[in-house]
Amino acid sequence: MKNYQANFQMSICSNEDIPQLVALSSSVGWDYDEREIKTVMSVGTIYCYKVESGTIISSAAITPYEDKLASIGMVIVHEQYRGYGLGKTLTEACVQSVADDVTVMLIATEDGYPLYEKLGFQPVTSVHKFLCERNRLHLTPTPSYEESIVPLYDHDFQDVYELDKGAIGAGREAFLKARIHQATEAVVVRGVEGNILGYGLCVDGPVNRILGPIVAMNDQIAASLIQQLSLGYEGKLRIDVPDRQAEFMKYLEQAGFDKVSQPPVMILHSSELPRRNQTLFGIAAQIFG
Known part of the structure; x- marks a missing residue:
């Protein structure tokens, strides 16, 4: 590791740092945009290193x-600026910002895996990243006559929150409210009695339309949500699917999606993720787990 440079200053990012964070993301081929970073800041904390000029480098x-x-x-x-331990120090700052009994999760890149392993993170599962050009998508009709897909309204939030909590194993009220506000489209699936059987969001980024979170009571409902959220979009679609949804992943491949990677989910302070009910079919984004 290179000698640490005293003129690297750690700080917490604010709104005025957003353009630099977008540029930093772009420098490594990632596609964070202003709206995504604002959502992150509204529900969490972004730590960074700056050089003396104020430029963000990590x-x-x-x-x-x-x-x-x-x-x-x-x-x-x-x-x-690689080789100075900046990623390690910032990751440690993130971990230290929460209590020792909080399970900390992340989805590791190939380059980042050795660092996280040294910090004590252990792999417990993985997610499967799928991409599809919209003009290659051939979804078969899936909704039954007993179900309807309708916009997600404010009065639906508590039901959506409970569905999401069961799928994730933890409540995410602040995050869900911010993500719904950011979403290009937010929908729920209602059963014949009016009960909510699933929900889905999509967010349009600079490169892809992100399909997620997708939470549904079964594969068919999840497929219906994918079909709805891809309507009218002409660019590239992306969905990151949890490891245990094998049948749903087969459906995606048949519909024209290509699996491009399978990064590991790693955790710290626990030996396993919170208990989940297997209704999560698409995560919001890798940053949100």
Whole structure:
């Protein structure tokens, strides 16, 4: 490791740092935009290192949830400043910002895996990243006559929160409210009796339309949500699917999605993720776990 440079200053990012964070993300081929970073800041904390000129050269973010769970992401070090331990120090700052009994999770890149392992993170599962050009998508109709997909309204929030809590194993009230506000489209699936059987959001980024979170009572409802959230979009679609949804992943591949990676989910302060009910079919984004 290179000698640490005293003129690297750690700080907590504010709104005025957003353009630099977007540029830092772009420098490593990631596609964070202003809206995504504002959402992160509204529910969590982004730590960064700056050089004397004020330029941001490294970042890491933590999003705390309820029920003793938090997620780390956006761990970036500018290529010119690698080897100083900046990513390690910022990740440690994220971990130290929550209590010792909080399970901290992250989705590791190939380059970041050795660092997280040294910090004590252990792999427990993985997510599967799928991409599809909209003009290649061939979804078969899936909703039954007993179900309807309708916009998510404010009065639906408590039901959506409970569905999400069961899927994640922790409450995410602040995050859900921010993500719904950010979403290009937010919908719920209602059963014949009016009960909510699933919900889905999509967020349009500079490169992809992100499909997620997708929470549903079964594969068919999840597929219906994917179909609805992809309507009218002509660009590239992305969904990151938890490891245990094998049948749903087969459906995605048949519909034209290509699996491009399978990064590990790693955790600290626990030997396993909170108990989940297997209704999570698409995560919000890797930064949010």
